[in-house]
Amino acid sequence: MTEIRGTQAGTSGADSLTEWLSARTDAELTELLRLRPDLAVPPPSTMVVLGGRAQQRASVSRAADELDTLDFGLLELLALAGAEETPMTRAELNDALAARALTGKGKVTKKAVDSSLAKMRAYALIWGTDPISIIPAAIDTIPWRLGRALEPAESMSEAEITAALNSLGERERGLLETLANSSPIGRTRDAAPETPADRPVQKLLAAGLLRWLDEQTVELPATVRQVIRGEPVFDPTTLTAPVITGDKLKPADVNAAAAGEALELVRQSENVIAVLGAAPAPALRAGGLGVRELRRIAKAADLDENRLNLVVELLAAAGLIASGTPDPAPASDTADDYWTPTMTVDGWLNSTTARKWEVLASAWIDVPRVPWMIGMRDPSDKPIAALAEEGRAPSAPRDRASILGLLAELDSGQSASPAEVSRLLAWRHPRRSGRLRTFAVENTLAEASALGLVARGALSSPGRAMLHGGDAEAEMAAALPKPIDYILVQADLTLVAPGPLVPDLLEQVTLVADIESAGAASMYRISENSIRRALDAGLTATELQTMFSSKSKTPVPQSLSYLIDDVARRHGRLRAGVAASFIRCEDASLLAEVLASPVAEPLALRALAPTVAVSQAPLREVLAELRAAGFAPAGEDSSGALVDLRPRGARIPNRRLRHATRTPSSPSPEQLEALVRTMRAGDRAATPGRGGVRADGSRESNAAAIALLSSAAREGKSVNIGYVDAQGVATHRIVDPVSVGGGQLDAFDPASGAVRRFTLHRITSVSPVDSGKK
Numbered sequence: 001m002t003e004i005r006g007t008q009a010g011t012s013g014a015d016s017l018t019e020w021l022s023a024r025t026d027a028e029l030t031e032l033l034r035l036r037p038d039l040a041v042p043p044p045s046t047m048v049v050l051g052g053r054a055q056q057r058a059s060v061s062r063a064a065d066e067l068d069t070l071d072f073g074l075l076e077l078l079a080l081a082g083a084e085e086t087p088m089t090r091a092e093l094n095d096a097l098a099a100r101a102l103t104g105k106g107k108v109t110k111k112a113v114d115s116s117l118a119k120m121r122a123y124a125l126i127w128g129t130d131p132i133s134i135i136p137a138a139i140d141t142i143p144w145r146l147g148r149a150l151e152p153a154e155s156m157s158e159a160e161i162t163a164a165l166n167s168l169g170e171r172e173r174g175l176l177e178t179l180a181n182s183s184p185i186g187r188t189r190d191a192a193p194e195t196p197a198d199r200p201v202q203k204l205l206a207a208g209l210l211r212w213l214d215e216q217t218v219e220l221p222a223t224v225r226q227v228i229r230g231e232p233v234f235d236p237t238t239l240t241a242p243v244i245t246g247d248k249l250k251p252a253d254v255n256a257a258a259a260g261e262a263l264e265l266v267r268q269s270e271n272v273i274a275v276l277g278a279a280p281a282p283a284l285r286a287g288g289l290g291v292r293e294l295r296r297i298a299k300a301a302d303l304d305e306n307r308l309n310l311v312v313e314l315l316a317a318a319g320l321i322a323s324g325t326p327d328p329a330p331a332s333d334t335a336d337d338y339w340t341p342t343m344t345v346d347g348w349l350n351s352t353t354a355r356k357w358e359v360l361a362s363a364w365i366d367v368p369r370v371p372w373m374i375g376m377r378d379p380s381d382k383p384i385a386a387l388a389e390e391g392r393a394p395s396a397p398r399d400r401a402s403i404l405g406l407l408a409e410l411d412s413g414q415s416a417s418p419a420e421v422s423r424l425l426a427w428r429h430p431r432r433s434g435r436l437r438t439f440a441v442e443n444t445l446a447e448a449s450a451l452g453l454v455a456r457g458a459l460s461s462p463g464r465a466m467l468h469g470g471d472a473e474a475e476m477a478a479a480l481p482k483p484i485d486y487i488l489v490q491a492d493l494t495l496v497a498p499g500p501l502v503p504d505l506l507e508q509v510t511l512v513a514d515i516e517s518a519g520a521a522s523m524y525r526i527s528e529n530s531i532r533r534a535l536d537a538g539l540t541a542t543e544l545q546t547m548f549s550s551k552s553k554t555p556v557p558q559s560l561s562y563l564i565d566d567v568a569r570r571h572g573r574l575r576a577g578v579a580a581s582f583i584r585c586e587d588a589s590l591l592a593e594v595l596a597s598p599v600a601e602p603l604a605l606r607a608l609a610p611t612v613a614v615s616q617a618p619l620r621e622v623l624a625e626l627r628a629a630g631f632a633p634a635g636e637d638s639s640g641a642l643v644d645l646r647p648r649g650a651r652i653p654n655r656r657l658r659h660a661t662r663t664p665s666s667p668s669p670e671q672l673e674a675l676v677r678t679m680r681a682g683d684r685a686a687t688p689g690r691g692g693v694r695a696d697g698s699r700e701s702n703a704a705a706i707a708l709l710s711s712a713a714r715e716g717k718s719v720n721i722g723y724v725d726a727q728g729v730a731t732h733r734i735v736d737p738v739s740v741g742g743g744q745l746d747a748f749d750p751a752s753g754a755v756r757r758f759t760l761h762r763i764t765s766v767s768p769v770d771s772g773k774k
Contacts, residue, residue: 018050021124026680034667035063040672068241069237071116074097075141083131149237156223185218186217188201191217232422232423241424244421253456254412259479260452262476283335287388289312294308310371313387318359320341320344320348321345343652353477354474354477367397373391399432408467481500483502485551489556495524513530531563573590575636580618581622582612583605604616604617718734744757
């Protein structure tokens, strides 16, 4: 925890980070704790503790993830000037920026520099206004070799690099891929000038695909690394951000395209729910869905397998399907758990299209999984299964927020290509560029387009509302086509819905016809089976005729009327009820035919009267067997009314969604303000004259002791410490502190002639030694 001290305080008014933090306002300290919440856990008691924590490598690394390339460019200039030891004046920084602009890396405005410096001060990665000091650990976070940004911009274009890579042999290409997927700096004896020209390293140096640093070191140029890794090609050390040059589209056109995707997604999700309700899919032992089951579901739901991967992930994320024991249990109990719709799905199915979409889209925004990775190979070279644990990615919500957030900054209707988005994100978050490669951005945007959050490369109004906390459901409802209350019946026994239907008409149409193609205009096929399904549900022939004649804007073909009348005439002549089941028929000869048929034996039919028979089989089974034997029975209840026995599908109880990777809730502003007041009080308690110094000059509080040790390390002075070792033996010794941090004191012990490490909580007292450093 070595403190930083400059040779001149300047206008910063502080000789150390701790003093500078102490001089910050309460509002500035509260903002620091908000930006770097790890500094508040556990709550620091004093500014000394806060300052020490703010310099720890792990904490600094987390904070550096939020810096952009301009921030790192300024950090590099401060590091090259040695600002971790001797502060750098603002005038010196301006001169360094002017010299850096000569390398072709871009010239920035004073306003941009001021904003960047203010940002890094807010994160406490630099301190002081003029001169400026840098936290030592921040130097290690710079995502390129120190001094690389001061070198001229790379001259090879993407096309030239690609051509050079295509001409390489296997050994040369393998060497470059090793550097591209690890550190770009490589150590090799073949870098020496006298090395034969036919060696791989010398070939790569001659081709411009490696940069020579010294006789034993080479570097992979950033642009070559980007081409190999499939990233957008640009100089990552340039101080000016890449520009988005997409097309300007009409927001209404973007929203219309997004609404079409939302309609299709909802329809496909309903189909998958129906398939899983009818036949739950066995879960793999690892918890996912097997390839065979996915193919079965895709065929039954009329979906592409890649699209199905996204749909099942969305349904699981929204809690609409889950793995467990379904009710009713599957007939073939071949697995312990099955992927089945949950109880929640019934409420979802009965909600509006906009509400259905909002549930799915919000689930995708927050789910810590990457659906587009399904089918790819995991580190053990096994394919990643849908809904499997290998598909989890805690960083996924953050990456989605970065990608969509960038689109949200553009004007409404402004599009951006995946390459442009990836390039700008790499500039804004250079330490996260490995996760935001072009193919990752492209696949993420493809998923966002399938959800209607993005359309034609631009963020839709519902997507913008969802990102900004607006009413996304209302925005989607406004974008969706207005439901219509009519259909178009055609002579070939098909009917067309030229748009989304009102709920009542949609329910009737899906009952009496089977969908053939879905989209902005859907087509349905009417058949004998579909009409019988509607009659089984309780509709009469008259009601069906009336529905078609009143709702169709085209004449009802005579062939449809004949078909309805013919199916209705035969439907229900034979009736089955619950006895366990009973069969009654006004036509005694027809019932006699049933009793004489082969189906009578498996159903255990027994005649009670010429027009009545009973069975021990359930009513649903009786109806199915009779229909399979060529009869056309209808189910009825105890009052003689027709009953709807269509299967409702299996269900599973809802489970609480797991959020194991969710970031803990951040402290409230009030809590952070209270923490700042606590640190102020701790500082006052440790101030000399307030109980912090004993009569012998030793410090009685831990914070005061750490402050004295840090000061001694900074100024090269000796101290007298009281120490209790692991065996409980108490001693006093004079040491020269070297560094303080991480709960440890490293100090030179003159008695042993070596640097020793002391545990801070075992130090019982600290007092200065007047004689100074030995």
